Amino acid sequence: MQLTIAIPSGERSKKFALDCLRRAGLEIPDLTDSRSLRLEFGELTLLLVKDPDVPVYVDVGVADCGIVGQDHILESGRDNYEPVDLGGNKYRFSYITLSNPPARVERVATKYPRATRQFLRQRGIAADVIALGGKIELSALTGLADAIVDIVETGRTLQENGLVERERLLELSTRFIVNRAALKLKAATLRDLIHSLTAISARIPA
Amino acid sequence: MPNVRLIPDGTRYSTPQEETWRERLRHQLESVLHLWGYDPVQTPALEVFNPHHPLAEKGFKLVDRDGTVLMLRGEYTTSVAQLVQTLPTPTYPVRLRYSGPLWVRTRDAELGRQREYTQVGAELLGVQTPQSDAEILSLALGCLDVVGLPKAAVEIGHPGFVKAVLEQTQLEPDKIQALRGAVHRKNAPELNRLLEQYGIAGQTRAAVLRLIDLYGSVDVLREAKEIALNAEAKDCLENIRAVAELLPPERFLFDLGIARGLDYYTGVIFQAYTPDFGQPLCGGGRYNAGLPAVGFALGLERLTTALGEAPSLETVYAICTAPQSAQRLRAAGKRVIGAWTDKQAELEQAALAWGVPYLVLGDVALRLEDGVRCSVEELCS
Numbered sequence: 001m002q003l004t005i006a007i008p009s010g011e012r013s014k015k016f017a018l019d020c021l022r023r024a025g026l027e028i029p030d031l032t033d034s035r036s037l038r039l040e041f042g043e044l045t046l047l048l049v050k051d052p053d054v055p056v057y058v059d060v061g062v063a064d065c066g067i068v069g070q071d072h073i074l075e076s077g078r079d080n081y082e083p084v085d086l087g088g089n090k091y092r093f094s095y096i097t098l099s100n101p102p103a104r105v106e107r108v109a110t111k112y113p114r115a116t117r118q119f120l121r122q123r124g125i126a127a128d129v130i131a132l133g134g135k136i137e138l139s140a141l142t143g144l145a146d147a148i149v150d151i152v153e154t155g156r157t158l159q160e161n162g163l164v165e166r167e168r169l170l171e172l173s174t175r176f177i178v179n180r181a182a183l184k185l186k187a188a189t190l191r192d193l194i195h196s197l198t199a200i201s202a203r204i205p206a
Numbered sequence: 207m208p209n210v211r212l213i214p215d216g217t218r219y220s221t222p223q224e225e226t227w228r229e230r231l232r233h234q235l236e237s238v239l240h241l242w243g244y245d246p247v248q249t250p251a252l253e254v255f256n257p258h259h260p261l262a263e264k265g266f267k268l269v270d271r272d273g274t275v276l277m278l279r280g281e282y283t284t285s286v287a288q289l290v291q292t293l294p295t296p297t298y299p300v301r302l303r304y305s306g307p308l309w310v311r312t313r314d315a316e317l318g319r320q321r322e323y324t325q326v327g328a329e330l331l332g333v334q335t336p337q338s339d340a341e342i343l344s345l346a347l348g349c350l351d352v353v354g355l356p357k358a359a360v361e362i363g364h365p366g367f368v369k370a371v372l373e374q375t376q377l378e379p380d381k382i383q384a385l386r387g388a389v390h391r392k393n394a395p396e397l398n399r400l401l402e403q404y405g406i407a408g409q410t411r412a413a414v415l416r417l418i419d420l421y422g423s424v425d426v427l428r429e430a431k432e433i434a435l436n437a438e439a440k441d442c443l444e445n446i447r448a449v450a451e452l453l454p455p456e457r458f459l460f461d462l463g464i465a466r467g468l469d470y471y472t473g474v475i476f477q478a479y480t481p482d483f484g485q486p487l488c489g490g491g492r493y494n495a496g497l498p499a500v501g502f503a504l505g506l507e508r509l510t511t512a513l514g515e516a517p518s519l520e521t522v523y524a525i526c527t528a529p530q531s532a533q534r535l536r537a538a539g540k541r542v543i544g545a546w547t548d549k550q551a552e553l554e555q556a557a558l559a560w561g562v563p564y565l566v567l568g569d570v571a572l573r574l575e576d577g578v579r580c581s582v583e584e585l586c587s
Binding site for chain 2: 002056058059060061062064079080081082083084085178179180181182184185198
C-alpha cells in the first residue's frame with residue numbers, strides 16, 4: 001500500500017527520523033547526498049519538509065504520517081493522532097529570564113507564540129507575546145523582551161548569556177504523528193508501523 | 207498588475223466550469239435526499255449572535271443597525287432545529303434537507319479548507335431509534351456514491367462510550383478531560399503517563415488504554431465488550447451494535463476511541479473518508495436540540511477537492527442567426543446561442559474555436575465539420 005511520510009529536513013531531526021524508520025523495517029537507501037525534497041522508493045514516499053511544517057502536511061492529508069519534535073506539534077495546534085513517543089533528544093519548553101529580571105514581565109519573546117500564549121494564560125501572566133525567528137536569548141539581553149519561552153536542551157547557551165531557566169514548562173521528545181483518515185483507510189500498514197516504532201522506541205538511546 | 211479586487215482569505219471565485227460542476231453535484235445530492243423523503247428548507251445567512259452557539263467564538267460577527275450583534279451562519283444544524291419548532295404542528299419524525307454557504311472566521315485557508323464554504327445536509331428530527339441513525343448513515347453513503355466516490359467508507363463512533371469508559375476511573379473532571387485529550391489523539395505515551403500519575407491501575411487502566419486501539423471493522427464492537435465495565439458503557443455499545451446491525455458491514459468502519467464533540471453529540475457520530483484524501487468528506491451524528499435528532503452534512507468543496515478536476519464545460523449545440531430557429535431548438539431541449547453579428551465568417555470562427563457543431567443560418571443548419579446542410583427540424587430530433 002502506498003504510504004507517504006513527512007520527515008523534518010533539519011539535519012539532526014532528519015537523521016533521527018530516517019534512523020527510526022529504518023529500524024522499524026522500512027527500506028530507505030542512504031540519502032546523505034540527496035537534494036530531492038520528494039523521494040520515492042516503491043510504495044513509500046518521503047517528503048522532506050521544514051520541521052514546523054510536518055504537522056501541517058499530515059493534518060491536510062498530503063502525508064499519511066510524519067515524524068517531528070513535540071514543540072512543533074504543540075505550536076501547530078493541528079489535530080493529528082500522536083501514537084508513538086520516539087524518544088530521541090530530550091529537551092524541554094522553559095520559561096527563562098535574566099538573572100536579575102525586571103520586576104514586572106510585560107513582554108515575552110518566543111519562536112512559539114501559540115504555545116507561549118497558552119502557557120501564559122494558564123499561569124495568569126498578562127504579558128504580550130513577541131514572535132521572533134530565532135536567537136531568542138538576545139531579546140532578553142537587549143530589553144526587547146522581559147522574559148522568553150524557548151526550548152532548552154543542555155542549558156549551556158543560557159548560562160553563557162547570563163540567563164536563568166526559571167521554570168520547566170514541559171518535557172519534550174520526538175513523536176510519530178498520523179493523519180486521521182489515513183489511520184483508518186491504511187489501517188493494516190499503519191498499525192504495523194506504529195507497533196514497530198513503539199517496539200524500537202524503547203531501545204533508542206537518548 | 208491586472209485590475210482584480212482582492213477577495214478575503216479562504217473565499218473563491220467560481221469559474222463557469224467549476225460552478226457548472228458544483229451545481230451538478232449539488233443537484234445530484236439534493237436528488238438523493240429528495241428521493242429519501244427529505245424536504246428542503248433554508249435559514250437566514252444572518253443570525254442573531256448567541257454566545258452559546260457551538261461556533262460562537264469562530265463565527266464572523268456583524269453589527270445590526272440597532273446595535274444587535276449578528277453572526278454569519280457557520281453551520282445549519284442549530285438553526286434548522288430552531289426552524290422545526292416554528293413549523294405549524296409538525297408530525298414527527300420530520301425529514302429536512304438544506305444546502306448553502308457557511309462562514310467560519312477562524313479557519314486557516316488551505317487544501318480542502320475554506321472560510322466560505324458550502325454544505326449540503328439532512329436532519330431527521332423528533333425520533334431516537336437505531337433505525338433513524340441507520341437511515342442517516344445509509345443516506346450519507348448514498349450521497350457519496352451518487353457523486354462518484356464508491357470507495358468512500360463511513361466511520362462510526364460513540365463519544366458516550368469514551369465518556370463512560372473514562373468515568374470508570376472515577377477521577378475528577380479535569381483529569382478525565384486530560385485523559386480524553388490523549389484518547390482523542392490516540393496518544394499512547396501520554397495516556398500511559400497520565401494513568402500512572404493519577405494512580406489508575408488494573409482492569410480500569412487496561413480498559414482506558416484499549417480505547418485508542420479499538421478501530422477497524424465491525425469486529426471491534428465485540429472486542430469492546432471486554433472494556434465496557436459499567437452500565438453506561440454497555441448501553442452505548444448496545445446502541446452502536448443495534449445501529450451496525452442495520453447496515454451493510456463492508457462500507458462501514460468503527461472507532462470506539464472517537465472523543466470529539468463529547469458535550470454535543472448524544473449518540474452515534476460519524477465521518478466519511480475516501481482513499482488518498484486525508485480529510486473527512488462529511489460528518490454527522492445524533493444530538494439533542496430541544497428534540498432528539500440525527501443528521502449529517504457534506505462539504506461541497508471537500509467533494510470537489512477529493513474528486514479532482516472539474517469536467518469540461520458542455521459546449522452549445524448551435525449558433526443561430528434567426529431567433530425563431532433558436533426558439534424551436536431550445537423548445538426541443540437543445541442549448542443554442544443567438545448570433546451577435548451578421549458576419550458569417552466571424553460566427554464560423556467562433557463556432558470552430560468553441561467546438562460548436564452547427565451554425566444555423568435562417569432555417570438552414572450547416573454542419574461545420576463537413577459543410578453538410580440540413581433543416582432545423584432534423585436538428586430538433
